[in-house]
Amino acid sequence: MPYKRITLTHFLLQEQRRLKSSGVFTSLVNDILTACKMVSHEVNRGALVGNHGVAGSENIQGEEQKKLDVLANDIFLHMNELGGNYAAMASEELEDVQAVKGTADGRYLLLFDPLDGSSNIDVNISVGSIFSILRLPDGADPKSEGAFLQPGVKQVAAGYALYGSSTMLVLTTGNGVNGFTLDRDVGMFFLTHPGMTIPADTQEYAINASRARHWEPPVKRYVDECQAGTEGPRGKDFNMRWVASMVAEVHRILVRGGVFLYPADAENMKKGGKLRLMYEANPMAFIVEQAGGVASTGRQRLMDVAPKGLHQRVPVILGSKNEVERVIAYHGEYDAK
Ligand code: AHM
Ligand code: MG
Numbered sequence: 001m002p003y004k005r006i007t008l009t010h011f012l013l014q015e016q017r018r019l020k021s022s023g024v025f026t027s028l029v030n031d032i033l034t035a036c037k038m039v040s041h042e043v044n045r046g047a048l049v050g051n052h053g054v055a056g057s058e059n060i061q062g063e064e065q066k067k068l069d070v071l072a073n074d075i076f077l078h079m080n081e082l083g084g085n086y087a088a089m090a091s092e093e094l095e096d097v098q099a100v101k102g103t104a105d106g107r108y109l110l111l112f113d114p115l116d117g118s119s120n121i122d123v124n125i126s127v128g129s130i131f132s133i134l135r136l137p138d139g140a141d142p143k144s145e146g147a148f149l150q151p152g153v154k155q156v157a158a159g160y161a162l163y164g165s166s167t168m169l170v171l172t173t174g175n176g177v178n179g180f181t182l183d184r185d186v187g188m189f190f191l192t193h194p195g196m197t198i199p200a201d202t203q204e205y206a207i208n209a210s211r212a213r214h215w216e217p218p219v220k221r222y223v224d225e226c227q228a229g230t231e232g233p234r235g236k237d238f239n240m241r242w243v244a245s246m247v248a249e250v251h252r253i254l255v256r257g258g259v260f261l262y263p264a265d266a267e268n269m270k271k272g273g274k275l276r277l278m279y280e281a282n283p284m285a286f287i288v289e290q291a292g293g294v295a296s297t298g299r300q301r302l303m304d305v306a307p308k309g310l311h312q313r314v315p316v317i318l319g320s321k322n323e324v325e326r327v328i329a330y331h332g333e334y335d336a337k
Contacts, residue, residue: 008033008169008180008189015173028085028108028133029157029171033189035079036129036161036169039072039115040182043127043163052122060095060311061276068121069093072114072129086110087142090310092279097310099143108156109134109148113279116160117245126164128247132283133157145310148278152303158283160247170196170254172290177254198293199257202320204239206249207261214265218298218330222261246275250284250318254291259319261327263298272313273297277305281316294324298331 006014012026042051055065073093080086080100087106089098092113100106112131120127133156140147159171167182169189179193205226212220226238241258243249249260264273275281285295285302295302295318305314317327 005190005192008171008191011178011180011191015175024085024107025157025173027083028080028110031080031083031085032076032110032131032159033161033169035076036167037182037187037189038075038079039068039129040161040163040167042068042071042075043115043121044167046124059093061092065093066115066118066121068127069115069118076112076114076129080110087136088147090148090278092116092276092311097143097145097148106142107136109136109142111148111278111283113276116247116280117243120243120245126162126243126245126248128163128245128251129161130247130280130283131159132278132286148310149307151306152277152282152285155282155286155303158286160250160283160287162247162251164248164251168193168251170251170287172287174286174290177287177291179254193255196254196291198253198288198291198320200292200321202253202257202259202323203236204241204252204256204258205261205323206241206243206252206258207263208242208244209240211265211267214267215263216265216331216334218327218334219261219263219265221330221334222327246280246284250287253293253319254287257320259317259323259327262316264315268313273315274313275316277302277307277312277314278310281305281314284316285318288318292321293319294321294328296324296328298328299335 016026051068053067055067055070057065059065086100086108089110116130117127134150136142157173162168170179177196179196180189181192182189225232225234229237262274268274281302288295297315298317
């Protein structure tokens with residue numbers, strides 16, 4: 001019965017009691033979900049209130065910012081500052097760490113990509129927000145980049161909001177993965193996808209195939225074998241999807257399995273890849289591993305990568321365990337030659 005559903009806030013309170021933790025964590029996740037509800041509202045109103053189009057500025061990555069990139073970033077900064085739980089924040093859209101005013105006792109650090117997949121905003125395709133929470137290391141200066149440069153295994157929570165045909169929030173606190181759907185009339189997220197798990201096998205992969213000429217041999221081998229279908233060495237047909245919104249791709253994989261690849265290739269290798277370690281790769285890797293999947297660079301577990309910079313890029317291969325392990329094995333065989 002719909003009225004017997006569990007809200008995300010109640011779910012967090014149950015977790016808090018189970019872990020015998022203080023209420024700080026519930027409060028800080030609550031601030032994030034309020035920000036996500038506000039971003040969802042702005043994405044949904046779209047062109048009606050002039051939210052589409054470019055902002056006329058570039059972010060730290062040298063990418064053109066959309067109006068909604070800027071708005072979502074402002075919403076995240078504002079809503080997460082109010083609670084006083086964070087010592088500092090870092091955003092994919094901002095060059096430097098943002099110290100949080102007047103919160104000397106904030107013990108957590110928040111990293112976020114306020115609106116991922118922004119090339120999809122104006123064409124009304126799913127976009128999302130991604131977040132990752134770290135502890136402020138003892139004695140660290142929260143205003144320093146160094147405080148944030150912790151490997152993904154140190155995350156205490158991570159999640160994303162998907163602004164799709166419905167708005168969903170998917171969260172891990174290191175105890176599995178749970179998905180919540182926003183009821184717009186009530187204004188709350190309700191638990192609709194408890195204990196999300198990724199099937200170990202799949203017949204679906206996602207990669208931007210327009211970059212095929214730049215791929216490394218192990219990636220080319222994997223995709224060629226998928227495309228060869230029943231006549232190839234895999235002996236089965238594969239389906240291919242590419243939304244160009246990582247949140248939508250990861251969500252599809254959480255619901256029905258699959259493998260997502262954004263490898264380093266000859267063209268993006270100098271930068272380290274395309275996706276950002278701290279704002280995209282690590283939080284998604286935490287979620288995928290907690291759902292029973294695997295997340296790798298192809299040569300290393302993603303969450304073991306020691307970050308060297310806030311805006312560092314990495315190759316990303318994640319999803320169904322047996323497929324990702326196959327891609328990793330292909331890298332190993334290639335490197336051993
Ligand atoms: P963004 O953070 O600038 O939106 O870029 C990240 C996005 C991912 O969501 C998506 O997987 C990828 O970039 C799409 O890349 P491409 O433009 O090569 O299709
Ligand atoms: Mg992004």
